[in-house]
Amino acid sequence: MRLVADKLTRSYGARRIFGPLSLEIPKGTVLGVSGSNGSGKTTLLKTLAGLIRASGGSAKIFLEGEEAGAGHAPREVAWAIGWVAPDLALYGELTAEENLEFFERVRGRAPAIGRARALLEGVGLPPHSHSKKSLSSLSTGQRQRVKLAYATLHEPAVLFLDEPSSNLDADGVEVVARVVAAQRERGIAIIASNDLRDLALADETVSL
Amino acid sequence: MSTRSPAPVLGAALAVLRKDLLAEWRTRIAVNALFLFAFAVLVLVGYAVGPTRLAPEDRPTVNAVLLWIVIFFSAMTGLARVFVKEEEAGTASALRLAAPPAAVLLGKYLVNVVLLFAVTAFIVPLFLVLTSFEIACPPLLVALLVLGGLGLAGASTFTAALVSKAAAKGALFAVLSIPLLLPPLVAAVSGTQVAARESSFAAGLDFVRVLVAYDGVVTTAAFLLFDAVWRE
Numbered sequence: 120m121r122l123v124a125d126k127l128t129r130s131y132g133a134r135r136i137f138g139p140l141s142l143e144i145p146k147g148t149v150l151g152v153s154g155s156n157g158s159g160k161t162t163l164l165k166t167l168a169g170l171i172r173a174s175g176g177s178a179k180i181f182l183e184g185e186e187a188g189a190g191h192a193p194r195e196v197a198w199a200i201g202w203v204a205p206d207l208a209l210y211g212e213l214t215a216e217e218n219l220e221f222f223e224r225v226r227g228r229a230p231a232i233g234r235a236r237a238l239l240e241g242v243g244l245p246p247h248s249h250s251k252k253s254l255s256s257l258s259t260g261q262r263q264r265v266k267l268a269y270a271t272l273h274e275p276a277v278l279f280l281d282e283p284s285s286n287l288d289a290d291g292v293e294v295v296a297r298v299v300a301a302q303r304e305r306g307i308a309i310i311a312s313n314d315l316r317d318l319a320l321a322d323e324t325v326s327l
Numbered sequence: 328m329s330t331r332s333p334a335p336v337l338g339a340a341l342a343v344l345r346k347d348l349l350a351e352w353r354t355r356i357a358v359n360a361l362f363l364f365a366f367a368v369l370v371l372v373g374y375a376v377g378p379t380r381l382a383p384e385d386r387p388t389v390n391a392v393l394l395w396i397v398i399f400f401s402a403m404t405g406l407a408r409v410f411v412k413e414e415e416a417g418t419a420s421a422l423r424l425a426a427p428p429a430a431v432l433l434g435k436y437l438v439n440v441v442l443l444f445a446v447t448a449f450i451v452p453l454f455l456v457l458t459s460f461e462i463a464c465p466p467l468l469v470a471l472l473v474l475g476g477l478g479l480a481g482a483s484t485f486t487a488a489l490v491s492k493a494a495a496k497g498a499l500f501a502v503l504s505i506p507l508l509l510p511p512l513v514a515a516v517s518g519t520q521v522a523a524r525e526s527s528f529a530a531g532l533d534f535v536r537v538l539v540a541y542d543g544v545v546t547t548a549a550f551l552l553f554d555a556v557w558r559e
Contacts, residue, residue, distance in 0.1 A: 170420055172559065194558060197424045208417030212350035224342035225426040227335050253353070269421065 151321030169193030343434025
């Protein structure tokens with residue numbers, strides 16, 4: 120498994136946000152992306168994840184056992200991508216468990232009994248803290264933990280984490296470290312952040 | 328390890344339907360907008376034209392137009408929310424990554440069909456009573472309401488996806504929807520006039536055919552174009 124970017128570029132009109140950028144990230148790698156505010160970290164992650172179209176070049180994901188193939192554009196394998204970002208929200212009218220069960224269903228998997236609850240406990244949310252509350256009534260930090268559970272629910276091949284420790288306490292930062300460690304075993308993680316605690320989890324860092 | 332293929336469309340669409348109806352049940356934002364608008368307009372129409380203010384020979388023409396105006400503007404009031412709320416709440420990215428585009432469109436279409444049929448079931452009996460609108464061929468009216476509703480829901484759902492990222496969503500939704508929805512509305516109004524005058528279903532068959540063709544074209548076009556609309 121690997122992620123390959125070849126002369127990847129994103130511009131808005133005449134303004135180039137990043138690129139041309141070429142890199143190859145093999146399985147088991149955690150890549151950090153740093154840069155000042157407005158340097159294009161989030162745009163790079165969104166382009167690599169297929170959430171926005173590249174202005175030039177390409178990004179390809181080669182899944183496990185398909186290394187000899189032509190690779191997939193990220194949006195072709197969106198089901199193999201995990202995503203956490205400050206502008207990502209889950210459904211505020213549903214509980215945390217209902218959110219995770221919904222995302223299991225839309226991915227074609229019947230929600231296993233207790234799986235959502237176990238995942239939420241894994242990110243530091245015991246049942247009494249959320250089970251009868253809508254997501255919108257949880258704190259910002261608790262919602263960030265739910266987002267981490269959402270992003271790893273389907274055991275993604277590539278996990279994108281944009282400012283993963285934002286709004287988290289020290290225990291929450293530990294949760295991020297555990298999530299990244301598990302992802303290293305499973306595939307690839309890319310972290311965009313200026314928080315040194317996040318970047319310390321990376322094997323290498325690209326600066327924009 | 329995630330090495331699965333994309334989810335089956337129907338199962339994912341039903342999950343979207345279930346999620347949206349559950350969220351709607353808990354907030355009742357679209358339902359309140361639809362039903363309050365429909366109720367207010369029904370009261371106004373009942374007061375303005377009532378059972379006695381129209382000559383019997385004018386009732387089929389005027390009441391058929393008024394009935395579809397109430398249904399059309401009720402649809403405009405609430406149906407755009409299916410996509411607009413995903414963009415405004417920031418949940419669209421999560422849905423884009425998790426669900427196949429066709430499943431999102433089908434699920435949202437089904438949500439709008441449920442909402443529109445619910446509001447139609449509320450509007451039509453009250454309208455018929457308040458205006459003393461007599462229907463000579465009820466099966467024809469039911470067919471027109473079902474097919475017209477499917478067309479309204481289909482075009483509204485696709486237009487809602489188109490405008491969901493725009494700044495002036497409400498105005499753009501109306502501007503794009505009205506020309507798209509004129510053909511089925513004209514057929515539905517004309518067919519309803521026939522249903523009021525003629526007891527034979529065959530007398531309105533041409534209008535039923537127009538609506539079937541419109542629904543087929545709109546649904547096909549929506550599924551062909553939606554991937555580009557949703558992903559960009």
